[in-house]
Amino acid sequence: MYEFNLLISCSWGAYGKAKEEILCVLRMLDDENPVVKRTVAKGIIGVKTSLEPRDIVHRLRRMFNKDPFILQQTTKWVPVDLWTCSDLNSMRDAVKVLRNKIRAGEKWRMTLEKRRYTRYSKIEIITALAGLIDEKVDLKNPDKILRVDIIGRYAGFSVLTPQDIFSISKPLLEGDGIE
Numbered sequence: 001m002y003e004f005n006l007l008i009s010c011s012w013g014a015y016g017k018a019k020e021e022i023l024c025v026l027r028m029l030d031d032e033n034p035v036v037k038r039t040v041a042k043g044i045i046g047v048k049t050s051l052e053p054r055d056i057v058h059r060l061r062r063m064f065n066k067d068p069f070i071l072q073q074t075t076k077w078v079p080v081d082l083w084t085c086s087d088l089n090s091m092r093d094a095v096k097v098l099r100n101k102i103r104a105g106e107k108w109r110m111t112l113e114k115r116r117y118t119r120y121s122k123i124e125i126i127t128a129l130a131g132l133i134d135e136k137v138d139l140k141n142p143d144k145i146l147r148v149d150i151i152g153r154y155a156g157f158s159v160l161t162p163q164d165i166f167s168i169s170k171p172l173l174e175g176d177g178i179e
Contacts, residue, residue: 002039002083002154004046005053009076012042018073022047025070029059040152041115045074053079057166064168077166078147080156086117088128094157095132095146101159102146107138111145116152125150 010018019036026034026049035048049056057077063070081098084090102108110130112122120128125148130137133146142162149156158164 001085002046002151002156003048004035004037004039004083004156005080006047006049006056007039007078007080007149007156008045008047008074009078010043010045010074014043014073015045018045021071021073025060025063026051026056028063029056031056039115044115044149044151054160054164057164061163061166064166068168071168075168078149079158079160079164080149081158083154083156086119086150086153086155088120088125091125091129091148091155091157092132094155095129098146098157098159099133102133102135102144104135106143107136107141108133108144108146109137109139109142110148112148112150114150117150 008018008022015038022036022045023034026047029051031049031051033050037046039046057079060077082094084094110126112125114122114125129146129148145160145162145165147156147158147160147165
């Protein structure tokens with residue numbers, strides 16, 4: 001089972017350079033011994049950091065806003081709260097563990113990414129998991145995102161705010177809810 005608490009995207013052939021970039025950024029943020037490894041999915045790197053992954057994303061965004069050239073190889077940084085097997089029962093159990101992070105009255109959406117996985121369709125997975133959360137769905141402007149990253153036999157789950165995910169294609173800027 002994976003123990004990564006960050007998943008980072010890069011170009012398919014860029015693992016070596018992306019790993020160097022990740023290690024450099026994490027050292028700048030004072031993580032001296034992160035574990036950075038390939039996953040079975042091309043372009044997805046798993047990271048186990050001793051730092052709080054959401055804090056890394058927020059600090060990385062501030063660094064990127066000051067110097068966009070800090071990232072040349074990586075394109076998306078996503079925290080992961082827990083890992084489970086990618087069968088439906090295990091994934092349902094993971095949602096049951098995390099669903100209380102979506103509080104009463106908060107709007108939410110699910111983001112599902114499947115890589116190297118054909119066992120169930122996206123629709124089958126979303127149907128099986130979404131019904132476990134009673135709050136209102138808002139696909140355009142959610143308060144929380146239930147993120148499911150399936151990579152082969154394992155699935156990573158997180159409940160995130162939109163600001164907890166960093167993507168160079170959608171960097172949130174100062175004034176967009178970022179300190």
